[in-house]
Amino acid sequence: MKFNDMKQHDANDWKSRLGMVYSTDPDFRYTTDEVEEPETLPPDKQTLRVWLDRKQRAGRVVTLVRGFRGTAADLEALGRMLKQRCGVGGSVKEGEIIVQGDHRDRIVEILLRAGYGCKKAGG
Template structure:
């Protein structure tokens, strides 16, 4: 941990122990698997979205930055908005067939799932 990483220590008051070392609960990010070893699932979802349909891509194993890059690729190729958060990619609209096609051409293991 860097000495100037004060944001991760917010909430820590003070310790009088001279041997105290502050530890955060953060776990290191897992390494991103190569596309051929990824097993992605593409879902359609309407829940908690005011009846609007979104395409979800789940099952990505790797760093958040790599997930964001993949989301950017899918959003650009589909020409829609979306986001990458909490380990899944959300693409606005029903683009399940197009997303599966894009992921397959990029070398990812990919299947349609759900409704």
């Protein structure tokens, strides 16, 4: 490993060691409690729920997609695809995709075409 690579790695590593102050043991290796992400299930094995939500959004309507099982990167990619196909903004937070506006019917159609199991749910 080059010095610059090591320096960059150490610069980003400090956040994972916030609780550790100091160790005098020369063989000490700090381990973090990293949670392994589950593998992404194939689209035909997924059952997604599409919700319409107004709560805590200043009266604005958003479409939520919940129930995705897989890595955060795959969830981001699915969210990006849905936002592009609907032509609106949104985000991916806490395991759900948030799309601005009422696009339930369109999102269900897009997801079914992509091979996902999908149902409308909620209000």
